[in-house]
Amino acid sequence: MPELPEVEALVRFLDDRTTGRTVVATDVAQISALKTFDPPVTALVGRVVAGARRHGKWLDLVLARPPGFGTVAAPHRPDDAELHLVFHLARAGWLRWSEKAPTTPVKPKLGGSGGGRIAVLALRVRFDDGSGFDLTEAGTRKRLAVHVVRDPSEVRAIETLGIEPLDPGFTAEALGGLMAARNQQVKGLLRDQSSIAGIGNAYSDEILHAARTSPFKLTRSFTPDEVARVHAAVGEVLGEAVAASSGRPAAELKDAKRSGMRVHGRTGQPCPVCGDTVREVSFADRSLQYCATCQTGGQVLADRRLSRLLK
Incomplete structure (x- = not known):
């Protein structure tokens, strides 16, 4: 399971690679991994990455509303100033980065599939420069958790986190x-x-x-x-x-x-x-x-x- 050091490294990696990039596609392959429905994951499309953050073992990709987003020109999109793609990799999940992400359609599946050590695609996010990442999970016990929220504190596991051990307050x-x-x-x-x-x-x-x-x-x-x-x-x-x-x-x-x-x-x-x-x-x-x-x-x-x- 990725812990603080690996999650921190992934956050820095994502912050460096994605800040300023626009999301062009969010494809859910394992519906069981998506734990929220409002806002929908499609609400991230067209938003610009404002940065990446960490909350304990949780990764948080912050997505801002660009000018004109959610106006008459795009009335179907939520006009929240900021949305968060928050995910926990659990025991067997991982983030796989691609400079050229696949553009082939992803067929959603209702439940977990695959087993053993085979990594199964759960979510694919693509950006306007052609790059992107896959969230995958191996094994039969599917615990990868993906949330789309307006504030990270809406995720109970984040809201109840204790002190960060590398913060000055951890004396x-x-x-x-x-x-x-x-x-x-x-x-x-x-x-x-x-x-x-x-x-x-x-x-x-x-x-x-x-x-x-x-x-x-x-x-x-x-x-x-x-x-x-x-x-x-x-x-x-x-x-x-x-x-x-x-x-x-x-x-x-x-x-x-x-x-x-x-x-x-x-x-x-x-x-x-x-x-x-x-x-x-x-x-x-x-x-x-x-x-x-x-x-x-x-x-x-x-x-x-x-x-x-x-x-």
Whole structure:
């Protein structure tokens, strides 16, 4: 799943490639991916891209009304000053950019189709210079979400997002307040989008490894020094990942993410810090990776849903 660094890189990529471009076509291939109907996705046609933004893991393409839009000359178009194409790539979605986007008609489908690792087209957007992008999704569990809204806050998942971890307001004191608010496993707090926006399964593993902290340590058990260590790790890990992703084309971001991981996705490989074997705890729909030497004092976590330290 793309997380804050990859989404930030995609936003910068789209902002650079599309600002000032006019949308000439929006073709929906998977109707199930489109979560809104008013305004319709066709309302984006004829609008000019004013820029791209990020809200946690959500991408937001801002589309402005050009002069004469929504007048007598084009009465069928909504005259909202600004519309937003907001989308969440979920676990298996991706954005594929083309300097010359296909112009062949796209046939809409009512439900998800395809499976396995085949990426299925969900939405195609084309611009006046011939470029464009496809939103695709692989796998059988279709979670890609596309919204056309007048304000991003109309999307409930955006409206309820927590603090951005790279914002100046995300201080060690702010993190300590979140930890004290509810006693929970620290990995769960880092992944909770209503608390901290943009961190997912992969980067929470990396942050906790950098902080030398067990993923199952309860938040109210942290000392001020331990809170400060986790806070510093958040800034270090995300800052390095954003820098590594910046300027890369969309096609390279997945490989760049994988190559930068120290423990996540590296079960059985040596920890780059101490050389111990990276271990895994599996759950029904995900897994986490950690280093016992660096994070749990050498103790191995039981591989079950309600894991506790083995005695």
